[in-house]
Amino acid sequence: MLEMRGITKSFAGVRALDGVDLTVRPGEIHAVCGENGAGKSTLMKILSGVHPHGGYEGSILLDGEEVAFRDIRASERRGIVIIHQELALVPHLSIAENIFLGNEHATRGIIDWDRTMREAARLLKRVGLPDRPQTRVADIGVGRQQLVEIAKALSKEVRLLILDEPTAALNDEDSGHLLELILELRRQGISCIVISHKLDEIRRVADTVTILRDGRSVETLPLRTSPDAAPDLPEDRIIRAMVGRALDSRFPERTPYTGPDAGRTALEISGWTVRHPIDHQRKVVDDVSLEVRHGEIVGIAGLMGAGRTELAMSVFGRSYGVHDGGSVRVNGREVRTRTVPEAVAHGIAYVTEDRKTYGLNLIDTVHRNISLTSLRSLARHGVVDEHQERRVAEGYRRSMGIKTPTVHEPVERLSGGNQQKVVLAKWIEADPQVLILDEPTRGVDVGAKFEIYTVVERLAAQGRAVLLISSELPELLGMCDRVYTMAAGRLTGEVRREDATQEVLMRHMTQDRN
Template identity: 60%
Template sequence: MTALLEMCAITKTFPGVKALDSVNLTVREGEIHALVGENGAGKSTLMKVLSGVYPSGSYDGEIRYDGVPVAFNGIADSEKRGIIIIHQELALVPLLSIAENLFLGNECASHGFIDWRETFRRTEALLKKVGLAEAPSTLVDTLGVGKQQLVEIAKALSKDVRLLILDEPTAALSENDSAALLDLLLELKAQGVTSIIISHKLNEVRRVADRVTVIRDGATISTLDAATDEITEGRIVRDMVGRDMAHRYPERERRAGDTLLEVRNWNVWHPLHADRQIIRDVSLSVRAGEVVGIAGLMGAGRTELAMSIFGRSYGQNISGEVSLHGQPIDVSRVDRAIDAGLAYVTEDRKTLGLILEEGINRNITLSNLPAVSNRSMISENRETQVAEGYREAMNIRAPSVFQKAMNLSGGNQQKVVLSKWLFTEPDVLILDEPTRGIDVGAKFEIYNIINDLSARGKGILMISSEMPEMLGMCDRIYVMNEGAFVGELSAEEASQERIMSLIVTH
């Protein structure tokens, strides 16, 4: 099999940081090639070099495509050669139709007028290829994330893609949507499309990848071939983090104390459709030092439940009672929920958890400004001291606390979000997908932080779509389906099969 792409000794430097150090990558025509590594290892930077986001001249090394040296000065240059990149944050316009999104900037036009008949005809053919039955006129914002991902792939196919690059394509997808997307990649491979997939989900990598290249600290560590090498999760993890991780979940002494948080008969209706009930008669409890999970399929209502408890930041016509330490608390607004001792770490850290243009210091202190203020004036010295303390305690990898949040890796961004809420000194932390989109090394650090918090008597309510994570971290698990709890399992009782059985039988 001939090489379609060769990236030779690619070195990319930012001020004070060498992001890539003589990285080599060879991708054969017609294969699915996985690129794995910890957050901050350089995977996305390498793909931005390839696609022209970082133009020729801004890096050292050589890119050869079809055996010929190439120099891309922008995404338009790489797309002309059939190299299409789909970023983790989807680049679709929500209020435009599927057809308009597929051909935006590449319209089917004649004499300055869009040919809508041809646009819809080609859209229908592309949607059929990716397995979508929606009409071309369907607005993108009415689609789920899984279908939007398929629209992105259809958009790539409209540009005669030869090399498709997918950055964390299943990070926000359910298991069923993830499986459908991976099946589509295998179909595209059969049609001659070459793919590079960046993923932290090693089981998915092993399922579809012909070869796997591991990058660590900006350097190529290994390339494994499924035809000749035994590709195991343990081998990949060892190359990614530079050490064995025999125990993916750190040991913790399970020792629950008195009941901290109680929610009784909680009901929530949709914020826009008053006749649609989202949460139905939910009751739960969390004890001091306990990690309690909420498991369920995407759309079960887990995030809606968490947000409605935290200051009623989701829903309307909310009813029920919340108590802490046996006393009723006021959670009618976010500030009151914080004052009562609750904290909520959102599943969407980039949109709802951080101000990306601000530094680590501002993001950490934002939720508790009075603690760094004197007579309503923020003390920059105090703010810096607090941020430095959390940077050290949480092992946030950054040159200084003034580093913008947007320039941190996913794992370090998540540590900043956790630090922000720990600074409010809560009794109960609600963690919504706390390890989404971060690598196994950073996950292990987050797990240690969760265990440390429980050892200090904090109550943890954790939502996760990863079943092994639920089973590895939680003392008890509530199972949720269609807005209601359908079961409660102890750590000893819980298994993936038992959880799924509760979901499908209700």
């Protein structure tokens, strides 16, 4: 159905793709894997016309005929539709309006609303979404918004659907529903290209996987002998092709902290209660108490809506909700964290789960993002020493393996995993005693995950206290000394490393209270 031959693309002299080949058969789910920065999204943007013909070398053949897409509309007319990781929906418009935005059912400039609602209802039924077409997109969750995007694609008579990290922001239930829908689309004859870092999901739905590394296509491997057969390609085989080496362990070896503060409590949260910022009657964090010691990595597990992020943000400068009680102690001394500068001044750092909105200044450079938390130490008489600023950033670029041509590169040009490393570097430079990490490896490939885990382990070995929030239970089990579980804003359990299993954590995560 589709052939991409010798695709080569450069940005500012840096080669993002170098002679990439990709072949997709009719009715196939084809996964594209690779480390962050391997060129996956760039390849799909070329296929969908985001990067127009003439801006790259190589050729694209659809049904044996060479095509030249100069924009997205040109690719959509041929049945190729892309759903980006960042959803392209207008929150204040209805589901129906979003589905047909730019593709309205209209006569002489007047929209036929009856037909619009009727067709939207049909598409929603097809994707298994129970909401009414008149519902505002802002009033539904991210999982349902993904289904709206697929309904929007189906309205354009899609033949080849491209999904870029479709489950990155979804919980397990929504992810499972979306994967079942992808399988149903295959049964209807629609081909899919899926970009994902979640290898278990790829093995669950894909027929074939193409692996990119450093802008080149290194291998295309069959995952199963027939659509209904179980996958017979080991996960480790995919990882080896992605990173160019075997990862004998997904997590680094722990080095116990033996310094003077070993065993001493670094962070203690007592009776912490936070109310919803709009509905003040509702408690989103309810009487939570926990502690993290120096040199310790402590996890927080919970389902969506458990209050994990709300707890972290409210402790870090009361960045979320209305504080309704509780105290924070750092090294045994009660501290005020009413603002972000106060929290930072007391040695608390917070790596947000939403790096693009809250963690980075995307239009600024790597070196300026890294220095944001430490400008005072880099300044003389109120003027930042730019040479020292660059030296600091260059040191992090080497030590953390940030893939960027120079530290003068805008952060928006970096892949997700490398952006995450910049956020980590920014907070490490602030020299915190307590580091709160909220979904630090979301949307990050297995190779970059290991590098981030290594940085986190190194911080703990230096005596820092790390509070790790994650939706990936294997990550918590592999990294943490203890794990607290949350449900409905309350702590429901505390599990030591030697007692922790996915089943034990899930049982606590689904309880209502202690």
